[in-house]
Amino acid sequence: MTTNGTGTHGAIIEDTMPEEDRPLVELRNAGKSYGNIRALHGVSLTVQSGKVTCVLGDNGAGKSTLIKIISGLHQHTEGEFLVDGTPVRFTTPREALDKGIATVYQDLATVPLMPVWRNFFLGSEMTKGPWPVRRLDIEKMKKTADEELRNMGIVLDDLDQPIGTLSGGQRQSVAIARAVYFGARVLILDEPTAALGVKQSGVVLKYIAAARDRGLGVIFITHNPHHAYMVGDHFSVLRLGTMELSADRSEVSLEELTNHMAGGAELAALKHELAQVRGVDVEELPEAEDLQAPVAASSEGTS
Numbered sequence: 001m002t003t004n005g006t007g008t009h010g011a012i013i014e015d016t017m018p019e020e021d022r023p024l025v026e027l028r029n030a031g032k033s034y035g036n037i038r039a040l041h042g043v044s045l046t047v048q049s050g051k052v053t054c055v056l057g058d059n060g061a062g063k064s065t066l067i068k069i070i071s072g073l074h075q076h077t078e079g080e081f082l083v084d085g086t087p088v089r090f091t092t093p094r095e096a097l098d099k100g101i102a103t104v105y106q107d108l109a110t111v112p113l114m115p116v117w118r119n120f121f122l123g124s125e126m127t128k129g130p131w132p133v134r135r136l137d138i139e140k141m142k143k144t145a146d147e148e149l150r151n152m153g154i155v156l157d158d159l160d161q162p163i164g165t166l167s168g169g170q171r172q173s174v175a176i177a178r179a180v181y182f183g184a185r186v187l188i189l190d191e192p193t194a195a196l197g198v199k200q201s202g203v204v205l206k207y208i209a210a211a212r213d214r215g216l217g218v219i220f221i222t223h224n225p226h227h228a229y230m231v232g233d234h235f236s237v238l239r240l241g242t243m244e245l246s247a248d249r250s251e252v253s254l255e256e257l258t259n260h261m262a263g264g265a266e267l268a269a270l271k272h273e274l275a276q277v278r279g280v281d282v283e284e285l286p287e288a289e290d291l292q293a294p295v296a297a298s299s300e301g302t303s
C-alpha cells in the first residue's frame with residue numbers, strides 16, 4: 001500500500017495506488033475515548049467498492065463506536081480516518097452522507113402507517129408544479145420506488161400498503177434500496193439480521209449481496225458469524241475495543257470465525273474450571289461452536 005507522504009529530503013511521494021483499488025473508507029489505527037473510557041483502540045479497516053466488510057463482536061466490543069465514527073456521529077480521538085484516500089473528520093452525519101456514506105440502523109426510521117413509497121422518499125419528496133402551488137409528485141414517486149425496488153430484486157405486491165405491514169426483512173430491504181437510490185457508495189448496516197428469524201435473515205442477506213453487486217462498499221455489523229460468512233469478503237472481529245482478527249475470506253474458515261466469536265480459549269478455560277467442580281461432567285458440556293448456533297434459529301417466525 002502506498003500513501004501520500006514526505007520522502008527523503010522532504011520530497012513528496014505521490015500516491016501511486018490506482019483509483020479503482022483505493023478504499024472508499026479506511027481507518028488506520030483509529031480509536032475513540034469517551035473521557036477516560038477507551039472504547040476503541042488501534043483499529044484498522046478498509047471498505048472497498050463491491051466488497052462486504054463484516055465487523056463482528058460481542059456486546060461492548062466497540063461496534064457502535066466504530067459505526068458512529070464512520071457515519072459522522074462521533075469523531076475519532078486516535079489514528080486516521082480517510083474517505084477516498086483523503087483524511088476526514090466529520091462533525092455531522094450530513095457530512096458523511098454527502099460523501100456517500102449511508103447508515104441503515106436496526107430500528108429503522110420509518111413511519112409505520114405511511115405507504116411503502118412514501119417512506120422510500122421520506123424527507124426527500126419529489127414535487128411538481130411552480131411555487132406557490134408546488135405539490136407532491138405522487139405518481140413519479142410511486143413509479144420510481146417501484147423501479148428501484150425491482151432493480152434490487154425486491155418485489156412487493158402493493159407499494160400503497162403501510163410499511164408497518166411488511167416483515168422486518170422486507171423493511172430492511174426497502175431501507176437498503178432507498179440508500180442505494182439516494183446515492184450511497186458505502187452502506188453501513190447495523191445488525192440488520194439481529195431481530196429476524198432464519199428466513200427473514202436470508203432475505204436481508206440477499207439484498208446485502210445485491211448492494212455489493214451494484215458496486216457499493218458494505219460494512220455489515222453483526223454478532224452472527226454464520227450470517228457474516230454467507231456474504232462477507234473480509235472479517236474484522238472486535239473484542240473489548242481492539243481488533244482481535246482481521247482476515248480475508250480466503251484466510252479464515254467459518255469454524256475459525258465462530259471460535260473467535262465464541263472466545264474459544266475462554267470457553268476452554270471455563271470448561272476446565274467447571275471440570276474441577278464436583279458433579280459437573282465436562283464431557284457433557286457443549287463445544288464452543290455448538291454454543292454459536294445461529295441466534296436467529298431460536299427466533300424463527302417471530303418477525
Ligand SMILES: Nc1ncnc2c1ncn2[C@@H]1O[C@H](COP(=O)(O)OP(=O)(O)OP(=O)(O)O)[C@@H](O)[C@H]1O
Binds near residue numbers: 034063064
Ligand atoms: N457515550 C459513551 N460514553 C462512555 N462510554 C461509552 C459511550 N459509548 C460507548 N461507551 C463504552 O464503550 C465501549 C464500547 O461500546 P459500544 O457501544 O461501541 O460497543 P458495541 O460493540 O456496539 O456493543 P453492543 O453490541 O452492546 O451495542 C463500552 O465499554 C461502552 O460502555
